[in-house]
Amino acid sequence: MSIKINTPITRQMAENLKAGDIVEISGIIYTARDAAHKRMLEEYEKSGELPFDIKNQTIYFAGPSPAKPGEPIGSVGPTTSYRMDSYSPKTIELGLTAMIGKGSRNEEVVEAMKKYKAVYIGAIGGAGALLSSHIKKCDVIAYPDLGAEAVHRLEVYNFPGIVIIDSYGNNLYETEVLKYKEI
Amino acid sequence: MREINVKEITDSVKKLCVESNCILNDDIYSVLKKSVETEVSEIGKDILEKIVKNADLAKEKMKPICQDTGMAVIFIEIGQEVHISGGNLTAAINEGVKQGYSEGFLRKSVVEDPLIRVNTNDNTPAIIHYDITDGDRIKITVAPKGFGSENMSRLYMLKPSQGENGVKEAVIKTVTLAGSNPCPPMVVGVGIGGNFEHSAYLAKKALLRPIGNYSDKPHIKALEKELFEKVNKTGIGPQGLGGKTTVMGLNIETFATHIAGLPVAVNISCHVTRHREIIL
Numbered sequence: 453m454s455i456k457i458n459t460p461i462t463r464q465m466a467e468n469l470k471a472g473d474i475v476e477i478s479g480i481i482y483t484a485r486d487a488a489h490k491r492m493l494e495e496y497e498k499s500g501e502l503p504f505d506i507k508n509q510t511i512y513f514a515g516p517s518p519a520k521p522g523e524p525i526g527s528v529g530p531t532t533s534y535r536m537d538s539y540s541p542k543t544i545e546l547g548l549t550a551m552i553g554k555g556s557r558n559e560e561v562v563e564a565m566k567k568y569k570a571v572y573i574g575a576i577g578g579a580g581a582l583l584s585s586h587i588k589k590c591d592v593i594a595y596p597d598l599g600a601e602a603v604h605r606l607e608v609y610n611f612p613g614i615v616i617i618d619s620y621g622n623n624l625y626e627t628e629v630l631k632y633k634e635i
Numbered sequence: 636m637r638e639i640n641v642k643e644i645t646d647s648v649k650k651l652c653v654e655s656n657c658i659l660n661d662d663i664y665s666v667l668k669k670s671v672e673t674e675v676s677e678i679g680k681d682i683l684e685k686i687v688k689n690a691d692l693a694k695e696k697m698k699p700i701c702q703d704t705g706m707a708v709i710f711i712e713i714g715q716e717v718h719i720s721g722g723n724l725t726a727a728i729n730e731g732v733k734q735g736y737s738e739g740f741l742r743k744s745v746v747e748d749p750l751i752r753v754n755t756n757d758n759t760p761a762i763i764h765y766d767i768t769d770g771d772r773i774k775i776t777v778a779p780k781g782f783g784s785e786n787m788s789r790l791y792m793l794k795p796s797q798g799e800n801g802v803k804e805a806v807i808k809t810v811t812l813a814g815s816n817p818c819p820p821m822v823v824g825v826g827i828g829g830n831f832e833h834s835a836y837l838a839k840k841a842l843l844r845p846i847g848n849y850s851d852k853p854h855i856k857a858l859e860k861e862l863f864e865k866v867n868k869t870g871i872g873p874q875g876l877g878g879k880t881t882v883m884g885l886n887i888e889t890f891a892t893h894i895a896g897l898p899v900a901v902n903i904s905c906h907v908t909r910h911r912e913i914i915l
Contacts, residue, residue: 628877
């Protein structure tokens with residue numbers, strides 16, 4: 453059974469999610485990859501502002517392919533999250549409560565998640581066509597010059613994921629792989 | 636001498652770029668379908684089912700299977716009896732990539748300078764490998780490659796004394812380190828021999844061989860089988876969330892090498908390993 457979540461995700465909601473929970477997310481989420489993170493945090497250093505109010509928000513590490521006529525968005529699966537590891541502790545500190553991506557995260561990110569109560573949710577990497585069918589609306593809200601790497605505001609509906617690292621530091625990649633490891 | 640106009644090359648490259656990104660090859664597709672039945676992890680099974688569904692949807696809608704439609708890697712084998720007319724061959728290939736990525740609604744993922752990092756907005760330039768062969772034909776293979784898996788690839792300059800065991804360790808280590816990052820279940824291309832850059836080329840080329848087709852060389856075929864079994868015992872599983880389906884195919888290509896060296900390159904690829912070819 454999957455847990456339905458409506459964004460924004462409060463710290464309390466994040467704290468209630470546990471590694472292994474199957475979730476379906478509805479509401480507004482934002483895309484950002486490395487280039488957008490770099491620019492957002494550089495601008496924050498100067499102006500104290502981000503392109504969107506990050507409190508209780510969800511960032512999806514993703515850059516869509518172009519939309520075909522009549523469709524809100526092209527294919528859009530997650531990109532590999534470790535490239536955002538140097539930025540995520542700061543975004544979490546600023547109020548981010550959920551990240552959607554794929555692949556491992558480093559110690560600093562997990563520590564920030566534990567300290568400020570945030571979750572890391574995995575979406576299926578390489579399933580961009582399927583995941584795009586859960587997106588109703590897509591608008592570029594910052595850095596259009598970055599193309600696919602711009603910050604997109606997405607309206608998602610029952611977007612499927614699985615909690616990989618929870619706010620207690622439990623990590624599904626570690627626990628599940630050990631069950632099947634024979635070498 | 637047979638003449639082939641560059642226009643024909645541009646059109647072919649364009650078509651192959653779109654098709655390879657939207658239609659998963661039969662070899663990969665059938666292994667994915669089969670693994671839904673054989674995977675023992677419940678989470679893994681569910682992921683594999685969704686991956687198959689994703690491939691079906693992409694084909695039906697002619698939408699990219701994965702949003703990372705990659706950097707276009709082109710292998711072109713040119714028969715020496717062919718004369719290419721009407722323009723520059725490299726420019727014609729890049730024009731095909733440009734048209735394919737634009738008209739096929741594929742993502743433009745190439746930056747012009749690795750440090751300044753401004754998108755070229757047309758996915759060019761492509762990486763092109765030229766080869767001269769016998770005959771009067773041209774074979775073009777388009778193999779778009781995403782970087783989630785490309786970033787997990789490694790090259791090792793082993794000592795000859797490390798031999799076959801060293802090769803095995805290198806492959807298992809690379810797959811284990813890649814873990815959940817390259818969108819497993821993976822396809823692994825291994826290049827052994829040659830020199831520094833040629834081993835990497837061989838590893839890439841190994842990814843073009845349909846999975847399940849083993850090397851013609853008996854000792855390499857045995858190594859492919861043994862390594863395939865071993866990497867599937869790492870427990871990584873679909874998306875790195877545990878299971879037996881970690882690697883769907885493992886192909887090895889070899890070449891002569893120097894008396895002092897044993898280069899081994901491991902090119903990791905994802906469950907959306909793409910390549911499509913045409914013979915003109």
